[in-house]
Amino acid sequence: MSLDQNMESLFAWLPELIFTGGKFERELALVCDSSGTIVRLARVDELKGEKRINLPGRALLPGMINSHSHAFQRVLRGRTEYRTSNQADSFWTWREMMYSAASRLTPEDIYDASRMAFLEMALHGITAVGEFHYLHHQPDGTPYDDPHLLAKEVMVAAGDGGWGLSRDASSWSYARRRSATTTSDTVNSDSCV
Numbered sequence: 001m002s003l004d005q006n007m008e009s010l011f012a013w014l015p016e017l018i019f020t021g022g023k024f025e026r027e028l029a030l031v032c033d034s035s036g037t038i039v040r041l042a043r044v045d046e047l048k049g050e051k052r053i054n055l056p057g058r059a060l061l062p063g064m065i066n067s068h069s070h071a072f073q074r075v076l077r078g079r080t081e082y083r084t085s086n087q088a089d090s091f092w093t094w095r096e097m098m099y100s101a102a103s104r105l106t107p108e109d110i111y112d113a114s115r116m117a118f119l120e121m122a123l124h125g126i127t128a129v130g131e132f133h134y135l136h137h138q139p140d141g142t143p144y145d146d147p148h149l150l151a152k153e154v155m156v157a158a159g160d161g162g163w164g165l166s167r168d169a170s171s172w173s174y175a176r177r178r179s180a181t182t183t184s185d186t187v188n189s190d191s192c193v
């Protein structure tokens, strides 16, 4: 492959700003291969035959990490805080709502809520997430035949949203966007809200 052909298989993303070295820089291009892997940062005036993609008015930052997620809690959004003085909200009122939701969600609900949560994370620039899962029982409190059923729903939802999962040393689940690794290992914890 000639140098020109090689360059033509690369993409140069040209935002207004790129965050690198602790600050935003101008006149930089993010050069990626056809799989989306970052090859290098380059000065715009040093680009050669890369396909240019202009991103006017945009800034590029490294992917962010959500280090503490309970994906099913997506169903609580907007439901636990009050704007009027007639009702007071606190951690305890939030916790009551959280357990109310947690005790009603079916495996399908867990999947839907988790998939939405993971998709929204990706849309907002999060590329790695630590998922802490602690729901294991049916709405009536009895265990499922498969004790890891709900954790698996979360994992399938993550996979369907483009996330790869791996298990870290403490058995919490850790997911990275577009990771190549997946596992059927399940998360288990019961000490977090």
Ligand SMILES: [Zn+2]
Residues within 6 Å of the ligand: 068, 070, 132, 192, 193
């Ligand atoms: Zn927590």
